[in-house]
Amino acid sequence: MTVTAGGSGFHPRLLLPTSGVSVHERGKDPGWASINRGVLICDECCSVHRSLGRHISIVKHLRHSPWPPTLLQMVHTLASNGANSIWEHSLLDPAQVQSGRRKANPQDKVHPIKSEFIRAKYQMLAFVHKLPCRDDDGVTAKDLSKQLHSSVRTGNLETCLRLLSLGAQANFFHPEKGTTPLHVAAKAGQTLQAELLVVYGADPGAPDINGRTPIDYARQAGHQELAERLVECQYELTDRLAFYLCGRKPDHKNGHYIIPQMADSLDLSELAKAAKKKLQALSNRLFEELAMDVYDEVDRRENDAVWLATQNHSTLVTERSAVPFLPVNPEYSATRNQVNG
């Protein structure tokens, strides 16, 4: 195994010159989207994205997963405006191409070639534009965050994704303006920017210097739909868990959370009572972490269900994509590659 400059652990076979073609399986529609990367991906790539975890890539099926319409619009806008080039910046630089780094090709094996490329691209951010090093990284992050704060006023999503990829903070509180980027996007009615910021962790309930939230800003500026969408975002975690557990979502127009039928019918076993006691004893931070774990698990199960449903209807199920979401194991995949010839 050769390690190339940058220490991204590239397989030697990746060090061949090539043209800038798509990495995805030929003749296949990209069925999936990576929401936080703003790219559309095929089944094969999706299997690798999922093995990296939601903190690296949040995937949803373009047709079979439920989408808030403006979130889907945000992803399509990024994808069609070339967000992919953010993650392949240095590969587009002629000097780098001469050094021999290249993308994986559609006909390359998923393991190890495509999976290593995808990991280098999204996990190690090996090809993202690197800023000149400064002594104080905090200053750089602050500058980037200030740029983000003003850019979300415009409709240019790629610029904002680029800033976020470089380390701009979605929840940055601008010390002079007294607001976060989401306040700015909400006031300007930039719905897609708001979607992007929320994907990157912006809090729709964050107070400005006077205690007003981005939701308040959207309402006051007359962007009623955006305000409602931001409320939905704020309760995304609990709503999704509630929906997973009982197939219903709380109605945020008539108060939050409450699902009376469920509360009334709770007949706790001794085991459940003990578990409830344990949960109540958790600190807020631990409870948040637990909730995120459960959320990730719900997301995983829902995507698994979509995966199975779509693969069953596909005539293109291959040996390679039949075991999609196992962590990458080079020995295992070497055997599989032999089977595939």
Ligand SMILES: [Zn+2]
């Ligand atoms: Zn692909």
